[in-house]
Amino acid sequence: MEEEHLTKFDLGDLEQHLVETDDFTIFNQDDLPMGGFQVMEDIRRKGKLCDVTLKVEDQCFTAHRIVLAAVIPYFNAMFTHDMAESKQMEITMQGIEPSALESLINFAYSGKVKIDSSNVQSLLVGASFLQLAKVREACADFLKHRLYPNNVLGIRAFADTLACWSLVEACNRYLQKHFVDVSMSEEFLNLPLPEVRDIISRDELNVQSEENVFEAIMSWTKRDLDQRSDSLPELLTKVRMPLLTPQYLTDRVGTENLIRSSHECRDLLDEAKDYHLMPERRPLLQSFRTRPRCCNDIVGLIYAVGGLTKSGDSLSTVEVYDPIVGRWQMAESMSMLRSRVGVVVMKKKLYAIGGYDGIDRLATVEVFDPASKCWSKVCPMNCKRSAVGAAVLNDQLYVCGGYDGVASLNTVECYHSDTNKWMMVASMTKHRSAAGVVAFDGHVYAIGGHDGLSIFDSVERYDPTTGQWTPVTPMLSKRCRLGAATLNGKLYVCGGYDGSTFLRTVEVYDPITSKWSFIAAMNVTRSRVALVANMGRLYAIGGYDGVSNLSTVEVYNPELDQWEFITSMCAHEGGVGVGVIPLP
Structure with a gap:
């Protein structure tokens, strides 16, 4: 029969492109979309089948509407x-440079664009205008890796x-980390008053001393x-003068003619001196100016x-974990066994506080000095406490x-x-x-916790200036045995237990929106x-997964949400318990 004379084919290569069912077959050529765009690019360069011309300034670029609309x-x-x-x-374009438009038209056909120092700004403008989110992100990433003290503000x-908020945030983090160098740049010295005020108000400024901030506003x-002398009293309110040494306050601030000639500036200087002269009144003098930056x-x-x-x-x-080398190593042990310890x-x-x-x-409480590498005991608390929460505010340690x-x-x-010495302050509204x-x-x-009967989603906060606890927006989930830390002006909580489930969920609180x-x-x-927060990241350390205790650690990148x-x-x-000691 004729069928016996049919040639046999090796279907091995073909089968990988076929999706078969009993009723039909689908052939799939994986490289067709990209190959098709390459062909259209060749056609465009030959000036064929183009149906639109884009004109910007005195330059014209031809293209295919279907390709531009697709990408x-x-x-x-x-x-x-x-x-x-x-x-x-012919369409006249505004708000984009010719070179950027040409590069982004080419990108529509090839999926590639070259970014360098000479074109990144025009490409970022063009990508923003044309709503090319991934090109815009690539330009922002290019600039993030090229920030310096003399260009970050620009x-x-x-x-x-x-x-471009991700780039704005990267610049903010850079200028906070390198404030001293940035404050000596021409860009800083030419900033308008509102921007200087905003920068020096930040808790996150990396300064060895408030001297750096004072010298920055004096230079500005x-x-x-x-034009600027009248603004000095306003700026001086943002300097944390009580944290300056008495010697610096007397020898440098007090002898500055601009300070001596201003009644408002002299009042701020007197406030700082009172903070040093009357330590017994410090609890009454608390304000953001007495809060160390971090x-x-x-x-x-x-x-x-x-x-x-x-x-x-x-x-x-x-x-102790060194994030630079990525390694844990043993440190000096405490004098006592402590689990569920506040740190x-x-x-x-x-400080290691209480525990079990x-x-x-x-x-009992003991303190470790990294300089001497020794633990020593300090005054014990008034109450025994395990599963205790602890925090430092204005150089005072609170246990709750x-x-x-x-x-x-x-x-x-x-x-x-x-x-x-320990002293009792106002109690919380709930047992936690x-x-x-x-x-x-x-x-x-x-935040959260339990009272032995109920697990809470509630949050309350203590104001040391009024001595009162007030409620804050509750969490989305009730949690006890949770982790909590702050990073970049936001409050994070992770994990814990809700009474029936061990959690891996994470929430963030924005104080601006509450x-x-x-x-x-x-x-x-x-x-x-x-x-705990370190180097712009959050570290979730140890815990219990419902079956066993954990030695594992994971780190959160807020930029990637990962x-x-x-x-x-x-x-x-x-x-x-976990704490971070900054490297010298």
Whole structure:
């Protein structure tokens, strides 16, 4: 029969392009879309089948409407809607440079664009105009890696005009981290008053001393004395003068003619001197001017303190993580076993507060000095506390709630390192054990926790100037044994336990809108997790996943909204207290 004479084919290569069912076959040529665009680009360069000319200034570029509409949102809207330009053969463009338009037309055909120092600004403007989000993002990333003290303010202003907020934020973080160098640049000295005021008001400025901020505003003022001298009192209110040394206040600030000739400036100087002369009145003199600045992008060593073994025993062990080398190593152990311990860093020293030693809840406190690498005991708290929250505000250590072995607590204590004494302050409105406690926006926040019967989504905050606790917008989820930290002017909480489920969800609170929102969840569930900010990232350390204690660590990148695992702890299995000591 004829069928016996048919040639046999090897279908191996063909089969990979076929999708077969009993009724039909679909052939798929993967390289067709890109190959088709390459052919259209060749046709365009030969000047064939082009149906639109784009004119900018004195230059013209021909193209195919269908290609422009397929790739560039601006032209898609123009050509597919009943706009006058949809029928015009020649379209005059405004607001984009000829070279940028040419590059972005080529991008529509090839999917590639060259970005360099000579064209990045015009490309960013063009990509913003044409609504090419990914090209715009690539231009922003190019500039983020080329920020310097002498250009960051100019790039920030440029990004702001284009509403390129990721680049604005990168510039803000850079100028905060490198404020001293930026403040000596021509761009800074030529800034208008509102921008100078905004910059020097930031908590996140990386300065060794408020001297750097004072000298910056004096240099700015003296650049144009006739026009700017009247602004000095306003700027001086943003300098944290009480944090200057008495010697500097007397020898430098007090002898400055511009200060001496201004009644308002002299009042601010007197306020700072009173802060030093009357330490017993410092609690009454608290304001943002007495609050130390803290730059989140500064490299710090992360200390994991106490915690639990895999079998649940309390530890005195301490280990430290260096984010530069990405390695944990052992540090000097505490004098006592402590799990569920409160940990803070104050004046570059690490405090371990209360906790549980396997037998009893603790009131004892010990402090680690990284210079001497030694732990020493300080005055114990008035109450025994495990599962305690702790935070530092205005160089004072606050401990909130916890568990004393009998009941959850609502009491709050405040420690002054100068006097080595604890004093009771106003109690919280709720009894909170295993709550998240952070210093944020000039207040102490107590977040979630439980009272032995109920787990809370509620949040309250303490104002040291009024001595009162007031409610704040509750979280979206109830949580105890959560992690809490602040980063870039926002408050984050992660993990915990809601009474039925161990959590891996993460929420962020924006004080401007007073709203919580969910962000990317952690990779694993973590109750009894420690959360800390370092180098512009959040570190979620240890915890309990419902089955076992954890030694794993993951880090959150707020720019990518993404968590990734890093090196696990070597000596701990969860339940640690964590603090960050900035490197010198």
